[in-house]
Amino acid sequence: MYKGLLKHPKVVLTADRTLMSPYRGISLASFFGCAPAIDPNRSHNTLLYKLLRNQVTPRILFDFICNPISHHNGIADYAPYGLRKVEASLVRDGYSTEDVVVAHPDYVEKFIGPETEVVGTYEMDPLGMGPVTMTFTYGRKQMSYDEFYNRDLHMKINRAKEKNGSKAKVIAGASGTWQYNYDPAKIEEYGLYGIVEGDLGGIGPEIDGAGASFFDALINNELDTANPFKKNPFKVEIKEFERSGNMYHGRFIHYWNEPKVDEIPTIINPSMHGMIEVMRGCGRGCKFCDVTLRPLRYYPVEKVVKEIEINMKYGGLKNAWVHSDDIFVYGLNPRTTKNMQPNREALEELFSGIMSTGIEHTNPTHGTLAGAIADERLIPNISKIIRASPDNMIGIQCGFETGSIRLIGKYADRKLSPFKPSEWHWVVKNGIKTLNENYWVPAFTLIMGLDNDETVEDSWETIELIHSLETEQPDSKFTTTPLTFVPIGLLEKSDFFDIGNTMDAPKLGVMYKTWQHNFKYGIQKFMHKVGRDNPVKNVFFAGLARTLGGVPLGAMERYARKRGPEHERVIEKIKANYW
Numbered sequence: 001m002y003k004g005l006l007k008h009p010k011v012v013l014t015a016d017r018t019l020m021s022p023y024r025g026i027s028l029a030s031f032f033g034c035a036p037a038i039d040p041n042r043s044h045n046t047l048l049y050k051l052l053r054n055q056v057t058p059r060i061l062f063d064f065i066c067n068p069i070s071h072h073n074g075i076a077d078y079a080p081y082g083l084r085k086v087e088a089s090l091v092r093d094g095y096s097t098e099d100v101v102v103a104h105p106d107y108v109e110k111f112i113g114p115e116t117e118v119v120g121t122y123e124m125d126p127l128g129m130g131p132v133t134m135t136f137t138y139g140r141k142q143m144s145y146d147e148f149y150n151r152d153l154h155m156k157i158n159r160a161k162e163k164n165g166s167k168a169k170v171i172a173g174a175s176g177t178w179q180y181n182y183d184p185a186k187i188e189e190y191g192l193y194g195i196v197e198g199d200l201g202g203i204g205p206e207i208d209g210a211g212a213s214f215f216d217a218l219i220n221n222e223l224d225t226a227n228p229f230k231k232n233p234f235k236v237e238i239k240e241f242e243r244s245g246n247m248y249h250g251r252f253i254h255y256w257n258e259p260k261v262d263e264i265p266t267i268i269n270p271s272m273h274g275m276i277e278v279m280r281g282c283g284r285g286c287k288f289c290d291v292t293l294r295p296l297r298y299y300p301v302e303k304v305v306k307e308i309e310i311n312m313k314y315g316g317l318k319n320a321w322v323h324s325d326d327i328f329v330y331g332l333n334p335r336t337t338k339n340m341q342p343n344r345e346a347l348e349e350l351f352s353g354i355m356s357t358g359i360e361h362t363n364p365t366h367g368t369l370a371g372a373i374a375d376e377r378l379i380p381n382i383s384k385i386i387r388a389s390p391d392n393m394i395g396i397q398c399g400f401e402t403g404s405i406r407l408i409g410k411y412a413d414r415k416l417s418p419f420k421p422s423e424w425h426w427v428v429k430n431g432i433k434t435l436n437e438n439y440w441v442p443a444f445t446l447i448m449g450l451d452n453d454e455t456v457e458d459s460w461e462t463i464e465l466i467h468s469l470e471t472e473q474p475d476s477k478f479t480t481t482p483l484t485f486v487p488i489g490l491l492e493k494s495d496f497f498d499i500g501n502t503m504d505a506p507k508l509g510v511m512y513k514t515w516q517h518n519f520k521y522g523i524q525k526f527m528h529k530v531g532r533d534n535p536v537k538n539v540f541f542a543g544l545a546r547t548l549g550g551v552p553l554g555a556m557e558r559y560a561r562k563r564g565p566e567h568e569r570v571i572e573k574i575k576a577n578y579w
């Protein structure tokens with residue numbers, strides 16, 4: 001039982017360590033959760049095994065970077081934004097603050113007891129099948145830290161239930177729950193009562209709109225079985241899976257209503273990294289993305305300001321990480337706005353409102369390069385408002401996707417609007433130039449094996465585009481992260497890109513080129529930032545940067561040697577001509 005309260009809370013919400021870490025104040029480092037943790041197949045006769053056993057990224061290093069969130073008596077001081085929304089929706093709809101707790105993963109067992117009805121876990125990449133993770137673990141041949149710590153959390157929950165005599169239903173939610181369809185044995189292993197799934201593949205349902213009605217239905221056993229005769233906003237589907245001669249079952253709960261903006265609750269406690277939301281949905285229609293399937297809605301400035309004030313008042317936060325799918329779409333109507341022309345006035349008003357709260361730093365999470373340069377006054381004006389400077393650089397994640405004009409035109413033509421697919425290389429180069437000149441640094445993601453349709457020529461076009469950026473604009477600042485194709489959005493019927501078995505030589509080349517680039521800019525820079533306040537630490541982290549950068553490049557070189565001369569030739573060609 002936790003201090004200060006007389007009984008265990010009815011609803012315990014939590015998330016694993018990789019989602020409950022401030023990552024030493026560097027929000028983009030949250031990608032480290034995708035790093036490989038365990039190699040179950042490592043030979044016991046190797047020196048590496050003698051040194052590290054099965055560990056791939058040493059746990060001591062990972063745990064240092066992914067430091068645990070602070071807490072008070074086991075109650076997390078900060079939590080993932082989505083979890084905060086669920087908490088807020090319950091309190092808004094009549095649950096008392098003593099009935100709902102957001103628990104620190106290391107102390108979750110204190111809160112689970114006989115009175116606990118539901119344990120809700122927030123899961124973004126529970127089985128390490130997200131695109132970044134699949135890339136780092138060679139298609140799940142190794143276990144990622146995301147999966148490692150999610151498993152660890154479920155084991156803790158199960159132990160606590162057993163020890164404390166709890167019959168609580170464990171329910172997994174958020175955008176990664178689709179992964180249980182691909183490894184249903186885990187449903188049983190983790191003892192999951194249910195999995196909240198969106199109606200459209202990987203897209204997470206907006207359960208915060210449903211609030212208490214969802215938890216009431218859970219608690220009252222209304223979701224135990226599928227009942228086609230009762231009208232219910234939650235559709236229960238009992239799925240049956242056969243895997244290697246074994247049968248597995250899972251209760252998947254679907255919810256597909258999209259709340260209107262005023263039905264979306266406002267957070268009541270601080271979110272991780274100071275995250276707040278300004279919009280849901282994106283009208284650009286990229287075929288490989290599930291966000292675009294949601295209707296587009298914008299928060300009014302007052303609602304955004306309220307959430308920042310919560311983070312400042314109760315979390316002492318001085319920054320606002322603005323969740324957006326394409327921030328440059330904010331305030332426009334994709335059906336009527338010609339060529340997706342950004343609504344500069346709306347964006348200026350939004351960022352002025354954000355800065356009026358007194359925060360010191362803000363940056364949007366995502367934006368498109370085309371949107372950034374569609375109006376030449378847009379980035380300079382926003383930069384002025386948010387006081388971007390060499391000491392206040394603005395990070396933004398942008399989809400680079402591919403250097404192939406053919407692929408971008410086929411799968412994401414509106415991502416480029418108002419420009420044409422044939423102008424893609426120009427858009428990338430000018431986008432980076434404009435962003436960098438105004439103190440923004442894009443973190444690019446690329447998709448490897450897009451819809452299993454990427455040809456040798458497509459891969460080389462990507463390598464050449466990155467290289468031409470490095471040579472034509474040598475001072476450019478950007479990072480590149482290759483992701484393997486995962487079938488979601490309009491391509492949910494396609495197959496995963498199987499990086500472990502089907503990566504041809506040029507695709508390995510794309511991966512190698514992106515890491516070469518990151519090594520030069522991203523990793524060294526990150527480590528310098530971590531160690532900047534202490535010269536000894538600085539030397540240590542510079543060494544660490546060399547090791548971290550060298551490890552994936554070395555691993556890819558070894559992989560190429562194993563695969564044969566064609567793969568080796570591509571690596572040699574990149575080293576000789578594209579470095």
Ligand code: SF4
Binds near residue numbers: 289325326368
């Ligand atoms: S621009 Fe980004 S968020 Fe919008 S549809 Fe394309 S990939 Fe999805």
